[in-house]
Amino acid sequence: MPFQPRVAILVPTPDYYEKWQPAFARKAAALTAVGLIVEQRVWTDPGDLSGYDLILPLFAWGYQRDVAVWYALLDRLESEALPVVNPVPVLRWNSDKAYLAELGAKGVAVVPTIEVAALDDAVLAAARAELDAEEVVIKPAISGGADGTHRIAAGAAVPADALGQRRLVQPLxxxxxxxxxxxxxxxxxxxxxxxxxxxxxxxxxxxxxxxx
Known part of the structure; x- marks a missing residue:
């Protein structure tokens, strides 16, 4: 028999609310069509991954809700030198949107962003003034699927779920x-x-x- 590479695609936990199955089916079908063996592994507890020729974290959705487990998985993938696409350093860097400041410092055009350690109404007002924007968007630095992302009109208070939390503030x-x-x-x-x-x-x- 010809060699058939085994591919593990990391997927969400069964209770994850977003509909990922149709997108998974399309990607799995494309890979299977060119001779790859495709299997699902739940990203929060993927088990032994050493037998795979490639690991794709395409549907590791919900990582923003269990950040410690996500970073532990990245550390494990790196320490075991497992074949991951994208590479673990890229995944780790891309997980925290603090990278926007790094990109901006290198001359990349990014949305103006202010990072605050603990958001409250006074801090929000100061960020509005610095951005010269009445209407702003706030979001967690580690986020996905617009979790915890709010559009805040001029004069509106900080939403309860963001109060005292690390947040990024951007103009709408x-x-x-x-x-x-x-x-x-x-x-x-x-x-x-x-x-x-x-x-x-x-x-x-x-x-x-x-x-x-």
Whole structure:
């Protein structure tokens, strides 16, 4: 028999609320069609991964809700030198949106972002002034699926779930509401394609669970 590489795709826990199965099925079908053996492993408890030729954390959704477990998994993947795409240092760096400041310092055009250690109304007011923006968006630095992300109108108070928490504050970008949000896809350093994600009318979040 010809050699068939084994691929583990990391997936959410069974109780995760977002619908990931259709997207998984499409990706698994594409990989299977070219001769790969594809298996699911729940990212929070994936078991022995040493027998796989490639590990894809494509659906490790919900990591923002169990950050300690996520970072422990990354540490394990790195220490066991397992074949992960993207590499573990990239995954770790990309997990915390503090990377925006790093990119900005290197001249990359990023949304103006202020990181605060403990958000309250006074800190929010100061961030508004520094950003020169009445309407802002706040989000956790480690986030996904728009969890904990809020659009805050001029004069509105800090939402209860963000009070006293580490948060990023950004001006609301009007283009998100009118044009949408672009995602660019690169493979091996080469641009492949882009998609545009648009929010539902009256919302600013582009995720499917919010009507985007």
């Amino acid at each position: 970008m009007p283009g998100i509401l009118t044009e949408g949000e672009y995602s660019l896809f690169f493979f091996d350093g080469q641009f492949s394609h882009a998609i545009v994600k648009r929010p539902a009318s009256g919302d600013f979040r582009v995720q499917e669970q919010f009507g985007g």
